[in-house]
Amino acid sequence: MAKSIGVFDSGIGGLTVARELLRTLPEERVIYFGDTARVPYGGKSTSTIKDFSDQIVKFLLKKDVKLIVVACNTVSSTSLEWLKNKYSLPIVGVIEPGVREAIRTTRNNIIGVIGTRATIESSAYRFAIHRINRDIKVYSKSCPLLVPIIEEERGNYEVTRLVLEGYLLGLKKKNVDTLILGCTHYPIIKDKIQEVMGKGVKIIDSASSVALEVKDILGSMEIPPPRTRTTNPNHAFYFSDIPRGFSQLSKRFLGHQISYTRTTL
Amino acid sequence: MAKSIGVFDSGIGGLTVARELLRTLPEERVIYFGDTARVPYGGKSTSTIKDFSDQIVKFLLKKDVKLIVVACNTVSSTSLEWLKNKYSLPIVGVIEPGVREAIRTTRNNIIGVIGTRATIESSAYRFAIHRINRDIKVYSKSCPLLVPIIEEERGNYEVTRLVLEGYLLGLKKKNVDTLILGCTHYPIIKDKIQEVMGKGVKIIDSASSVALEVKDILGSMEIPPPRTRTTNPNHAFYFSDIPRGFSQLSKRFLGHQISYTRTTL
Numbered sequence: 001m002a003k004s005i006g007v008f009d010s011g012i013g014g015l016t017v018a019r020e021l022l023r024t025l026p027e028e029r030v031i032y033f034g035d036t037a038r039v040p041y042g043g044k045s046t047s048t049i050k051d052f053s054d055q056i057v058k059f060l061l062k063k064d065v066k067l068i069v070v071a072c073n074t075v076s077s078t079s080l081e082w083l084k085n086k087y088s089l090p091i092v093g094v095i096e097p098g099v100r101e102a103i104r105t106t107r108n109n110i111i112g113v114i115g116t117r118a119t120i121e122s123s124a125y126r127f128a129i130h131r132i133n134r135d136i137k138v139y140s141k142s143c144p145l146l147v148p149i150i151e152e153e154r155g156n157y158e159v160t161r162l163v164l165e166g167y168l169l170g171l172k173k174k175n176v177d178t179l180i181l182g183c184t185h186y187p188i189i190k191d192k193i194q195e196v197m198g199k200g201v202k203i204i205d206s207a208s209s210v211a212l213e214v215k216d217i218l219g220s221m222e223i224p225p226p227r228t229r230t231t232n233p234n235h236a237f238y239f240s241d242i243p244r245g246f247s248q249l250s251k252r253f254l255g256h257q258i259s260y261t262r263t264t265l
Numbered sequence: 266m267a268k269s270i271g272v273f274d275s276g277i278g279g280l281t282v283a284r285e286l287l288r289t290l291p292e293e294r295v296i297y298f299g300d301t302a303r304v305p306y307g308g309k310s311t312s313t314i315k316d317f318s319d320q321i322v323k324f325l326l327k328k329d330v331k332l333i334v335v336a337c338n339t340v341s342s343t344s345l346e347w348l349k350n351k352y353s354l355p356i357v358g359v360i361e362p363g364v365r366e367a368i369r370t371t372r373n374n375i376i377g378v379i380g381t382r383a384t385i386e387s388s389a390y391r392f393a394i395h396r397i398n399r400d401i402k403v404y405s406k407s408c409p410l411l412v413p414i415i416e417e418e419r420g421n422y423e424v425t426r427l428v429l430e431g432y433l434l435g436l437k438k439k440n441v442d443t444l445i446l447g448c449t450h451y452p453i454i455k456d457k458i459q460e461v462m463g464k465g466v467k468i469i470d471s472a473s474s475v476a477l478e479v480k481d482i483l484g485s486m487e488i489p490p491p492r493t494r495t496t497n498p499n500h501a502f503y504f505s506d507i508p509r510g511f512s513q514l515s516k517r518f519l520g521h522q523i524s525y526t527r528t529t530l
Contacts, residue, residue: 037313038303043416048302048506051529117417121509144417145410145424151308152382152409159410159428166424241313244386264316 004029004236005214006065008056011039012239013147013184014071015253017094017207021069022235024211025218029233031063037240037264040147041074042116042183049118050079055265057083057091063236066221069214070094073182074116077124090217097213098180098206099128105202106136106178112171112201113140115182116147125182139174143167143183150185151249160189164196172197180204188252238263269294269501270479271330273321276304277504278412278449279336280518282359282472286334287500289476290483294498296328302505302529305412306339307381307448314383315344320530322348322356328501331486334479335359338447339381342389355482362478363445363471364393368401370467371443377436377466378405380447381412390447404439408432408448415450416514425454429461437462445469453517503528 005025007018011034018032033056035041041049053075060068067090070076070083076093084091102111113125120142129138145163171179179201181187187205194203237260239246251257270290272283276299283297298321300306306314318340325333332355335341335348341358349356367376378390385407394403410428436444444466446452452470459468502525504511516522 037309037317043508044302044506045508048508052302117509145413148410148413159424159431162427163424241309243308243310243313244382 003064003066004031006031006033006060006063006068007071008033008035008053008060008068008075009072009184010034010041010052010074011036012250012253015250016184016187016205017069017071017210019253019255020207020211021214024208024215027233028218030235031060031065032235032237033059034237034239036243036246040116041072042118042147043144044118046078046118046122049075050082053079053083054086057087059238059263059265061087061089065089067092067214067217069210071184071210073184074118077115077119077122077182090221092210092214092217094184094206094210095124095128095182097209098182098204099125099132101206101209102178102180102204103129103132103136105204108175108177109133109135110137110139110174110176110178112174112176112179113138113182114143114146114167114171114179114186115140117142117144119182125180137174139171139176140182141167141171146189147183147185150188157192160192161196164189164192168193168196172201176201178202178204180206236261240264268329268331269296271296271298271325271328271333272336273298273300273318273325273333273340274337274449275299275306275317275339276301277515277518280515281449281452281470282334282336282475284518284520285472285476286479289473289480292498293483295500296325296330297500297502298324299502299504301508301511305381306337307383307412308409309383311343311383311387314340315347318344318348319351322352324503324528324530326352326354330354332357332479332482334475336449336475338449339383342380342384342387355486357475357479357482359449359471359475360389360393360447362474363447363469364390364397366471366474367443367445367469368394368397370469371401373440373442374398374400375402375404375439375441375443377439377441377444378403378447379408379411379432379436379444379451380405382407382409384447390445402439404436404441405447406432406436411454412448412450415453422457425457426461429454429457433458433461437466441466443467443469445471502526505529
């Protein structure tokens, strides 16, 4: 059996990244793990986030993956370098692909970043942008209510809009022309974010950049790509909890219905 | 050493119950466990909530507790009977004490209940009320955004108010005269809930009823109460994660600063 691509997230947000991987690399098999029993990670300490992601990487390694995508901005921001140093296979985060796309996009060199508390407090986006170009101004804002709003309050547009205005109007005043969605949940409300920011601001959702980076890395690896199949590869989706309403929720993120397995680490 | 009272919650909400226990039973030692690494439980499945609470009970038993208070409505609603059947020590939940107080309070026999998704979907409050009085009308509403709002958006009153109105106006229309706060987080915004519901509605926060029930049970147990001390008992507060800002947050819930220990189960 060809080795698979491992993808993990604290919950279901990473399915927006898995969706792009499936589109970009249709011949590859994806093994996804979402830590829904312990979601969200965004308000937790770095040391706990490291422990949890280490457990997940060990789980994926047992599933014979050749590359791991950390489809979670919180883990990418706080623990990616630590994981890369610990394990020898390629591990791809979501920060740098998004940052490169944002730098290609900005015209006025003022970039905004939104994410969870842990992501923003880590300054990982700011550091990644300044490693490439120190002249870019970076304004960031943690938006701790957006994940629960996206997961729980699907129809409540008034609350979503009011919360978004509270979070985003400060960034708008700073004249950012490019806004990085630093959380894999946020693409689900991309239209509403665009509305609040205004048409002139380009919204960067790093999922497609991540998929292209994975394609590049796989192309340079010695493992041969799987032979072309006539049927879809047999992807596997594992979650540490399957709460009520999970089927609809996961469909919103991946774009189609999946079958999934509950597993403990 | 006298045996202690174990208290646990998915996070810090149970500190509002611990606070009442410390007030009502100043001579008793409290051992608290808050599962901040896996909080919140409210959107998780019953089977996962049972696994987690079982691990916590085992942890508290190692600390030599004589009684356990489940200071979490989600666990009390979904797993209390299961825990009581499994363990032989007294285990006190937060549902029944609150229910008895609400039934004593209501004049028109119309009671409202708010809580997390898992609590409301379990119908535990409705069942507990109807076991005592089948003529009482019960209207309930799950409020999944309140916990993140309380923990994350301390100053954002406009969002809090708008979200509360969305959740509560339906209950208000049903003419409830008594509203049970079915989540140990909610006492923190009791004033705002009162404002939205109006002065005529009595808000029931079960923490003090729980403390009185614990006092009753201890009085009937064979274990002698600890001798009166001149200094405070040496309480212990364990948490599975200590995120940033935890010190201020826990102070809001317990009413005073605590020293705490991070521990894994």
